[in-house]
Amino acid sequence: MTAYIVRRLLATIPVMVVVALFVFLLLHLTPGDPAAVIAGDDASPADIEAIRRKLGLDLAIWQQFVIYVGNLLRGDLGTSIFSNLPVLTLVKQRLEPSLVLAVSTLVLAIALAIPMGVLAAWKARSWIDRVVMGFSVLGFAVPVFLIGYLLIYVFAIELRWLPVQGYRPLAQGIEQTARSILLPAIALSMVYMALIARMTRASMLEVLSEDYIRTAHSKGVATIVVLLRHALKNAAVPIVTVIGIGLTLLISGVVITETVFNIPGLGRLTVDAILKRDYPIIQGLIILFAGAKVLVNLMIDISYVFFDPRIRY
Amino acid sequence: MLTRAKFPELWLATAVLAAVGSIGAPDAVAQPKEKVLRxxxxxxxRTVDPFWTTQTIAAIHGLMVYDTLFSSDINLDPKPQMVESWTVSPDRKVYTFKLRDGLKFHDGTAVTSKDVVASMNRWGKRDGAGKQLMGYTKxxxxxxxxxxxxxxxxxxGLLIDILAKTGTSIPFVMREKEALVDAFSQIQEVVGSGPFMFKRDEWxxxxxxxxxxxxxxxxxxxxxxxxxxxKxxxxxxxxxxWLxxxxxxxxxxxxxxIDYLENPAIDFMPNLKKTPGIKLEVHPAMGTMGILQLNHxxxxxxxxxxxxAMYYLINNADYLNTIAADESLQTLCFSYFGCGVSMETDAGSEPYKGAKNIARAEQLFKExxxxxxxxxxxxxxxxxxxxPANLVMIQQLRKAGFLKLDVQAMDWGSVVSRRAKKETPAQGGWNIFITGTTVLTSSSPVTHTSIGMGCDKAWFGWPCDKKFEDLRKDWAxxxxxxxxxxxxxxxxKRAYDQVPYxxxxxxxxxxxxxxxxxxxVQTMPSVPPMWNIETK
Incomplete structure (x- = not known):
């Protein structure tokens, strides 16, 4: 197992190199010029050129790439062109809101979607199944921003139960944080719930038709025990896989959710940086996102061992 | 480690934790004890150096932290601010200024003339009007x-007016230490002598x-x-x-x-108007002028x-109804210097004010x-x-029937980059892009960058007309x-004849x-003042 983990971790190195190269080229070959944004609308072409020189954007792309990789190897993600602050500082400022949002969304989605999927499979083709699957289709179809606006209108504007926007850090107390994160987490978890509920249902239906389930029933084991201990655990591997895949959805959904609910997280940092062509921030964030994705995949693979003892690495 | 026995309980526990809601908890916004304006x-x-970038938000930040020698009052007339008194020589070539007593930077040091001189020199390297002023400075x-x-x-004649300018690139006074930093590099410390101090640790x-x-x-x-x-x-x-x-x-x-929304989207105005406790206010010179920039x-x-010919195809009312459907926000303006300001004039616009004339436009294009x-x-x-302005323009030009359009959709950042290309459209250049300027900026022929016709030194589109530039100089x-x-x-008249845009x-x-x-609350175009506001 240890050898497997080490091998997988070593394999991330070429992945990250390819990601770094790809991101760098994509950004620098895409139209857009941070110098023009800095200079403003009234600036003369000469001013823009002077700013470009100061930022080192007049260098050849390969020279810029060598500087970028050199900095990366020293653990330096660079400095924001606009705020003049290190990218790492900006990431640290934004990490907590994004993590809290992602974890809350995951907890909410898993906690609700798995029981929904189990219930739908148990009562397959009944009205309960249709309601759960209907909800699932809705969760996929309705865009996260629309759900966000609806939640804001009902719970923040009309009922005044929760805030419209903003994030309260954990340092201000868990209750404040929970209140600020509840609506965004609900909005973001919808698509995720839909995904997990469907997968749970499909996986459970397959397991529930197995002989050992029939045996368990004939032995007189309680239905709840059959569902949770016998069926769900054996159906867990595909569910865990889809949770891992769903993390990609979570990253893209975070960008929109953070914008709608004004959560100062990594998603908004990414979008703002892209719109302003703040290259160091975009490059740094994509490297971090790619690294996180690789690590999550590794964790998911390792978790299979716990759910299915037949799996060995 | 998850065990056979613990697994179902675990997700049940997470379900309970997730369900522990805060419904019914008190209102989200706890009132702070100190008086806070949000x-x-x-x-x-995003940038704390107001000279390094000409973005308006940098000027708003600058006005919080830094002070100015002169300022524009509510009627946009220049008034002394840091300056106590000044004299002008009989030949109007030498101005002598005296600073008022008690001016201090946020670090406690006194503001001196050396700070002023260094600041004006730095500002004069970046701002358009500042560059012009420095061109006449001995x-x-x-x-x-x-x-x-x-x-x-x-x-x-514009020295005092330019020192009192508002909008972008306001001539703020910094400490000499920061003012000596190259104008194309960012300053590191934000220490002004204005009414507010910047809290870097909370930024x-x-x-x-x-x-x-x-x-x-x-x-x-x-x-x-x-x-x-x-102040x-x-x-x-x-x-x-930032929302x-x-x-x-x-x-x-x-x-x-929040207490104050500087730039509410026009679509939401009706909703805001009918909400009790919310007020909408506007300054006469507060507004945007659309620019359809042509490549000369x-x-x-x-x-x-x-x-x-383009003037015979473009119908202003269509743009207004699309961008600002609320009629109280619209001004059918034919002044290159904006309407509601002292330089407002529609001279030369007479041929274009009537109904659109596609046949005349086609004839001119042929010629x-x-x-x-x-x-x-x-x-x-x-x-x-x-x-939306682009969509209206494309519709109007297609409706003409004789123009072949190559519409290239992109984000604004790409337009900003692409518009600087002087190559032919086939080689990555362009013929038309749409932008805008504030009425405030356009109100002076000197600060109105996009109207300049200085050929290679002109704004994107590079209009070229010596007569117009001579008139601009005469104006100054x-x-x-x-x-x-x-x-x-x-x-x-000359602008309508030559059509820079x-x-x-x-x-x-x-x-x-x-x-x-x-x-x-006082309204000012582009850069709202945050002093004098009281919270109840």
Whole structure:
């Protein structure tokens, strides 16, 4: 197992190199010029050129790439062109809101979607199944921003139960944080719930038709025990896989959710940086996102061992 | 480790934890003890050096932290601010200024003439009007700690007006230490002598910028008027909260989570108008003027007849109804210098004011030698008003029936980059892009960058007309406002004759604020003052 983990971790190195190269080229070959944004609308072409020189954007792309990789190897993600602050500082400022949002969304989605999927499979083709699957289709179809606006209108504007926007850090107390994160987490978890509920249902239906389930029933084991201990655990591997895949959805959904609910997280940092062509921030964030994705995949693979003892690495 | 026995219990526990709600908990916004003004501005304070970038938000940040020698009052007339008194030599070439007593930077050091001289030199390297002023400057000298002299090569009449300018690139006074930093590099420390101090430790770029009252600031005795008069700070703290989503911003104002919304989206105005406790206010010179920029380097718009033809195809009302449907926000304006300002004039616009004339436009395009070559339009699809304006323009040009369009959709950042290309459209250049300017910027032929026709030195599109540039210079040297107005008429006629760009509309952008929570709010175009505001 240890050898497997080490091998997988070593394999991330070429992945990250390819990601770094790809991101760098994509950004620098895409139209857009941070110098023009800095200079403003009234600036003369000469001013823009002077700013470009100061930022080192007049260098050849390969020279810029060598500087970028050199900095990366020293653990330096660079400095924001606009705020003049290190990218790492900006990431640290934004990490907590994004993590809290992602974890809350995951907890909410898993906690609700798995029981929904189990219930739908148990009562397959009944009205309960249709309601759960209907909800699932809705969760996929309705865009996260629309759900966000609806939640804001009902719970923040009309009922005044929760805030419209903003994030309260954990340092201000868990209750404040929970209140600020509840609506965004609900909005973001919808698509995720839909995904997990469907997968749970499909996986459970397959397991529930197995002989050992029939045996368990004939032995007189309680239905709840059959569902949770016998069926769900054996159906867990595909569910865990889809949770891992769903993390990609979570990253893209975070960008929109953070914008709608004004959560100062990594998603908004990414979008703002892209719109302003703040290259160091975009490059740094994509490297971090790619690294996180690789690590999550590794964790998911390792978790299979716990759910299915037949799996060995 | 998850065990066979624990697994179901674990997710049940997480379900319970997730379900532990806060429904019914008290209202989200806890009222702080100190007086806090929470304002959502049109952009995020991402850069703290107001000279390094000409973005308006940098000027707003600058006005919080730094002070100015002169300021514009509510009528946009220049008034002394840091300056106590000044004299002008009989030949109008030497100005001697004296700073008022008690001026201090936030670090406690006194503001001196050396700081002023270094600041003006740095600003003069970046701002358009500043560059022009420096072009006529013979010497800028600190005579003693409180006196400095500005000697000009010619009797340039706009010195005081330019020092009082608002909008972008305001001539702020920094410490000499920062003012000596290269104008194309960012300063590291933000230490001004203005009414608010910047809280760097609470600054989260892309989210929040915090300022606290500078208790040692000594305001002028005169009442506050625009950026002029006494800057009396009546709150302890101002928070600029960046709300990038317009829908969320208006919801936050309605729910009382913010007090002030600088740039509410026009679509939400009706909703805000009917919300109790919210007030919308607008300054006469507060607004945007649409610019349909033509490239004078390449066919067909290198020929003046093709440029003039565009006026026969463009219907201003269509743009206004699309961008600002609320009629109270619309101004059908035919003044290149904006409407509602002192230089307003529609001289020369007479042929274009009537109904649109497609036949006349087609005839002019033919005379310009147009033979159906594609006209490349850079269409920014991600901009609040530029996108709909492009859609209207494309519709109007297609409706004409004789123009072949090559519409290239892209984000605004790409337009900003692409518009600098002088190559032909086939080689990555362009023929048309749409942008806008503030009415304030356009109100002076000197600060109105996009109207300049200085050929290679002109703005993107590179219009070229010596007569127009001579008139601009005459305007700058005119001795008084009456003489300037007279020259503005000539400038307008020449602009309509040469068509540097097509001005397609003017619309107002009010600010919205919680009138049940704030008093003393003053509106100013582009750069709203945050002093004098009191929280209830």
């Amino acid at each position: 304002a959502a501005m049109h952009a995020d304070v 010497a800028l000298t600190a005579k003693d700690a409180k006196t400095f002299e500005w000697a000009l090569t010619e009797p340039y 989260v770029p892309g989210s929040k910028t915090v300022y606290v009252k500078f208790k040692e600031y000594i305001p002028r005795k005169e009442p506050a008027s625009g950026h002029a008069g006494g 009396v700070v009546k709150v302890d703290r101002v928070e600029f909260i 990038s989503d317009p829908q969320t911003a208006q919801s936050a104002l309605v729910a009382g989570e 380097l390449h066919p067909p718009f290198n020929n003046v007849k093709a440029r003039q 310009a030698g147009y033979k159906g070559e594609p006209i490349t339009i850079l269409h920014a699809t991600d901009h609040q008003y530029i996108n 040297f005119a001795p008084d406002i009456a003489a300037r107005k007279k020259i503005a008429v000539e400038l307008s 097509i001005s397609f509309a003017q619309w107002r952008n009010p600010v919205a604020y919680r009138s049940d929570r704030l008093s003393g």
